[in-house]
Every structure is written in structure tokens, then in C-alpha cells.
Amino acid sequence: MNKINPLPILDGIKPSYLVLPHDKQFYGKSLLHFLCIYFPFVHEQAWKKRLNSGMVVNQQGEPINENTPFQAGERIFYYREISREDEPRISFDERILSVDNDLIVVDKPHFLPVIPSGRFLRETLLTRLRLRSDLQHLNVADITPIHRLDKDTAGVILLSHNPKTRAIYQQLFQEKNIRKIYHALAPTRLDLAYPLLVRSRLVRGDEFFLTKTVDGEPNSETEIRLLENRGKISLYELKPITGKKHQLRVHMMSLGMPLLNDMLYPIVQPVGTEDFEKPLKLLAKRIELIDPVSGSLKVFESEQTL
Template sequence: MKFTITLPENHAPTTIRDLLETEWLVPRKVRHFLRMRKNVWLNGEVALFHQEVVPGDSLTLVLEEDDYTYQEVIHGDKTLVTPLYEDEHLLIVNKPAGMKTHPNAPDESDTLLNHLAAYLSEQNQRPYVVHRLDKETSGAILFAKNPLVLPILGRMLEQKQIGRRYQAIVHGRLDKNLTINKKIGRDRHDRRKRVIDERNGQQAVTHVTSHEVLGKQTEIYCVLDTGRTHQIRVHLASIGHPLVGDPLYQKKSAARLMLHAIELNMTHPFTQEEISVTAAPGLW
């Protein structure tokens, strides 16, 4: 694997060592291999780790196939992949409702990750999971296309540098904006479900904006400060406004769960380009 990255104009001067270790989060073992094999090039010449890099410099890394491990998956159907944004490092796609993000068993072949493996095989690349959406949820979801960018995207997600907005339809009239701050934990009686657990649960914060009251239902938008499993579903159910069509937290009342990851925005970690996508058509 060979990657060439040109540092953007607003990048602060730094050393190659600090760039690889602190900013790009290249694992220590891989950094050692890069240095010993002389597999780091600066502006076309073999580089030393103490050398300084500045905006406009071109850095090339040559990674061996076995430097990073990859769990192979069965190739699915590439025609089921709907890209919203793509470059050599990352891919944002529109996940259909009813499709799992990734397989839980080696013989599964009908998840989004399986279909992405087929789609990217033509580019001699592989998909890496950055985050997930519930099977019943549709919309924008981000994947890494190589192991170099994967830990960087993971850190960006943890530090809330990747923004996501969800569209949902809930039962009842919800005509005000609010923030739900309730801890979420596992349901002891049903391993599929989560519950509000203020004593032992994990912190979870959901910001809710009411958009339109539709008779006995309301269209809302949600932004999360945290990314707990089933967070929106559990939080909305806890205040008496469960999601329409939710098979777990409300009697199913629609053909699908009315939850859609409608927007995703971020700053590209290498180019500093502002990326903003909308996953159409949403719930309408």
C-alpha cells in the first residue's frame, strides 16, 4: 500500500515523527517498520523521522500488506452501494433501512460491509468500519478505505469532530425543542434492548428539534453528543414519544423504523477540505 499526501496550506510545521505518531496515529510497530525499511519519502526523496515538514510538502508512505490486519468478509453485491462522497481515503454511503452495517458471523454476506467489499475490490481497496447504524436505520454512514486513515477517523468521532444529524418521526405532539440527558444501559431481560439506567448506564445526550406536527405524529431532528446503542430510540421512548415503526421500543406501526441519518459533515483529516453530505430522500 502506497499513500502520498500533500500537507495543506494551513498545516503547522512539524517533524515527520510527530506527524506520524501524534497526528496520523500510525501504530508504533508500523512506524518502526517504516523507519527501518526507509519507506517514508519527502518530496520524492527518502526521509528521516527528524526532518521537518511544512505546508505544500508531499509525504509518501509505503506500507506492507501485513503491517495491518484485516478481517476478510464475503463479497456481496456492489450495486447495492450508494456513494455520497468518495476519495482515496474515505467513503460516505447511503445505507438502506433493513440492512446491517457489518456481519456478526463469517458466513454472512448481505450486510453493507459485504457490499462495500465487492464495490472496493475493483479499486484494490477494502472497507473499514468507523461507526455503525442500526439495521433498521437508514442514511449517511462513514467508512475508511485504508488502515492509515481509520484511527484518525475514530479519534475524530470520539472528539465530536464528525457531525451527524438525524431525521425522525415520533408518536404524539412534540412542539418544543429539548435536550434529553439520561444514562443508557443494557436491558437485563432482553439482550437486544437498551434502557434508561441512571445508576449504572453510560452518559447519553440527545438534542431534539421539533420540525413539524403531523396530526398525531411529529417530524423531528436529532443531534447527538454521544453515540450509545439505540440512543435516539431509547431517549425518545423515555419521554413518551417513541419512534414510529420501532419494532423494539414500541408496537410496530409502520413498514420501517422512521429514523434516518440525513446529514454528515466533517473536515477531511488530510486535505482539510470541508465535507458535507445529505442522504436523500430521507423519510418522505
């Protein structure tokens, strides 16, 4: 029995886990009582059904039921559940650019989340990759993204499938030894001197999913070039020197050039109102790195255009 993850991948979905907190209010109570309070949006009857299904287990892989007592420090494993009717269907396909002994490089479409979260479980890049027939020679349970790419953004993303080398690739991003180039469509400004360097202090916004600019020592930096004047809208090249959340979107907005079709900046649009005919005009066009395993220069470029 796998003590770390006793449940298998099911339909490409890796089980979630939760470590039960050391909280005295739950001592002597049932696990069901805790789960109903911890996940208030899941009805008690739904938790009873899941607990009695045999698909929720403890760290020894033993099934848990609705009468199991709460035990602080225990780790429980379960599958997230979202009905297919409630999960938006993303009708765009990913394209695999490269697979080697360590990495999977993917050209991700717009609208597709990388990992399961919120409304998305099956319609994610990670779940799709685990189900692909051309990747079944790998241990698909080990596929993990090694950097971020928003669901609204298309383009190149690197994923690790080799736990032995994963950390050294992650370190490349942490130490900024990766060259990333994005393309974007935004309002034309010919009064700026390109290349333009934007530096600012970015922090979490008033809403947890947003980023905002505040006064203080800059912690973000982006180089912007005008590639092609297309009239009112132009094609820009964006080179993030740092990697803050939504950095490119916020920096472009700060110049009065919000990205075309942005659902968050400058005005947040309601969840579920995405128009698949109007994707965010931001593309992770190219990633360049010196491979820490082979020592060779590797360049991966998206086949998509804006």
C-alpha cells in the same frame, strides 16, 4: 504468505479468526473436540466437513483437519457459513455518495446490516461493497466502518479504506468532533418546549441487544427539534451529542414518543417478523466534519426522506 490473514476474501466475505484459549480442559484434546464445545450450535459432522475441506487454516496458512490437536494460543482462520436459504434477502440497495483517498461515504437503506453478524453474512453493507465493480480499484479487504449505524436505521455512514489514515477519522468520532443529524417520525407532542435537551444514564438492557435508562449521572445527551407537525405523527430532528447504543430510540421512547415502526422499543418483536413495508422511521440525514487530512469542511447528506 500473509501471516496476519492467510485466507483471501471469498465472494466478498472476509475470513473470521479465533485465538484458541489457554483452557486446561482442552489440553491433549483435538481441535474438533474444542470447536464442538465452543460452537455448540454447529453439529460435529458439519465441523468435520469444514475442517477436512482445506478452508480452515492455522496462522501459517496450513490447512487443519479433524485430527489436528488443540494448541492453546494458536490462531485459526475460517469462513462463517450461512446457507442462502437461511439468510434473509434484503431487496434495498445502497448508494455511494462519495469516494476519496481515505473514505467511502454510503447512503445505507433500512434493514441492511453494516457488518456480518447473526443471520446475516452476504446481505450486509460491507460484503456488498467488497463486491462492487466500481470499488475494485481499491483494496476492498481494507474497507471498514468507522462508526456504528443500526441495520434498522437508514442513512449516511462513513467507511475507511485506507489503514494509514483510519485512526484519525475514528478519533473524530471518539472525541465527538463529528456533527450528526437524524430525522425521525414519532407521535406528535406540542406540549414540549423545543429545542428540547434529553439527558439520561443509559446502560445495557436486560437483554444484551437492548439499552435501558437507569438512575445516576447522565452519560447520554440528545437535542430534539420539531421540524414538521403532520398531525398525529410529526417529523423531528435529532442531534446526538453522545453516541450510546440505541440512544435516539430510547430517548424518544422516554418522552412517550417511540419511533414509528420500532421493532425493539417499547416492545421487542420476534426475530424474523420484520415487514419491509414498515421500516423504522429513523434516518441518519447528515454528517458534517472538518476533514483531518485536508482541513476542509465536508458535509454528507442522505438522499432519502421519511
